[in-house]
Every structure is written in structure tokens, then in C-alpha cells.
Amino acid sequence: MIVDKLFNQVAKKGHVCLGLDTDYSYLPKNFADKFKTSGEAIYNFNREIIDATYDVVACYKVQIAYYEALGLEGLKAYSDTLKYIKEKGVLSIADVKRGDIAKTAEMYATGHFTGDFEADFVTLNAYMGINDSLEPFLKYVKENDKGIFALVRTSNKGARDFQYIKDEKDVPLYEAIGEKIEKLAEENMGSCGFSSIGAVVGCTNNEEGANLRKKLKSVFLLIPGYGAQGGKAEDIAVYLTDGNGAVVNSSRGILLAYKKEEDGEENFSLCARNETLRMRDDIWANI
Incomplete structure (x- = not known):
């Protein structure tokens, strides 16, 4: 199952999920100017990042909004990026949040x-x-070896507006959602002990993280919030089971790592690789 592949990638290469949430403004100007369109520039920037990191990431997450904003050329860059990730033998997460x-x-x-x-x-x-x-997607999970990550508790401050509202049994909404996701997960288990039915659980509001992980024992997690959103490596450990069971996303922190270096624009992909390794080792050191 696809979750077994992801589990094995984490065991082999670490927990980093590299977010290709690529805004045109993120590209070094000298690089972007080589291309006729912004879509072409973004795709080639992504290629450089992928080539420099595919051996040290568990997967890539591609946020479709950054590509939709550019119209047809952006959607071509989105499609080409997903196809290139597949060519490199790495797993992809389409961050589309359909509902x-x-x-x-x-x-x-x-x-x-x-x-x-x-x-x-x-x-x-x-x-x-x-x-x-979720039902229309489960057909592909069962028949086409695909996986999903359903929103349970997100990493933004506004998550408390609704996700923490409690019912008559004092159960917050995000926890009620999580319980239903866990039931679905148990019906779609991989041999690794986790399911291809996963959940998005942010690491920036993790005071109740240990309890949530106990309730989502079969669920593989996608954890946003690391780095630019304030999440730290020590926040991750509570969501892992024997060191696995989750990938941790970083987008801007890796894509823009070159801006921290004096000659970064000429070596942006190497800077991305070095930041990926730093993040990977930081998480490993705290679990």
C-alpha cells in the first residue's frame, strides 16, 4: 500500500516533506529572468530543488493555489512538477484541500x-x-493505491475559532473528526501498522498532542507548522510512534534558504538541500 511506501521512505530518509508552495517572488531574479513565462520559471526552479533533495526527503507536497493563481501556465507547471516528482521515484502530496x-x-x-x-x-x-x-476518494485508496490526508487540527491561529468548539460531552470538534478518521483508517491498514487514510495535524498547537496521537493510533500524519510558522523539532516527537508515522512539512524555510547565504542566489538548490538536511537531523535529534 502507498502508506507502506511512505513509511519506508521516512525510515530511510527522514521525516521531511518538502513543500513546493512556489511563489514566483521566491525565485532568484537572475534565475527567473532566463525563462519566458513565470510558469516555466517556477517549474524549472522546482526541478532544481527536486534534483538537489529527492534523496533526502520522504515526499513532496505541492500546494495547488500557487499554480492556479497563474492560470493555464501555472497549472501546466503544477502538472509538470507532479510528473517530475514521479520520475524521480518520490511520493507526492497534492495539497488541494477539497471538501x-x-x-x-x-x-x-x-x-x-x-x-x-x-x-x-x-x-x-x-x-x-x-x-x-471522503467516500469518492476512498475508491482510489482501495483500488488504485492512493492515500488521503484529512484536516483534523490545523496549524493556524484561527484553528481555535471552530475546531476547538466542544460538544455536550466536552469533546472538541477536531477530536470528533479525528475519531471518525481513525475508524476509516482501521479499514485501510498497511503492513507497516498505519493506514493510507491519514490526517493533517499542525505542530504549533500541540499541548494536547499526546492525547490526540493516542486516539489516532492507525493514522499517518502530515504535520504542517514547522519552521516559518513557529513549530520546532521538539514539538514533533509527541506525534511519532517508534520514530515513524508522520511527515513534517516545510515550504518557505527550505525554498528561501538561499536568502540567508551571501552567494545563495547562485546556489539556491544547494542551500535548499543543506536546509533539508539540517531539518532532517534536527528532527532526528529530538525523537
């Missing part, structure tokens, strides 16, 4: 698990209902 229902959800599942935008995993929002929102 619609019924036939619309079915179309989203087809669009992101097959064809030009095919990825190994997608991120989903189940707040319109577990069955309605």
Missing part, C-alpha cells in the same frame, strides 16, 4: 488521482461530512 460532496467530490477525486494532475496523496477537508466528502 465538496457527491458528484463534485467524485470529479475532484478523478481529477487529482488520475490524468494530468495525478498525485499519490491528496489533502481533504471533511467538515461537510465524513461519508459525503
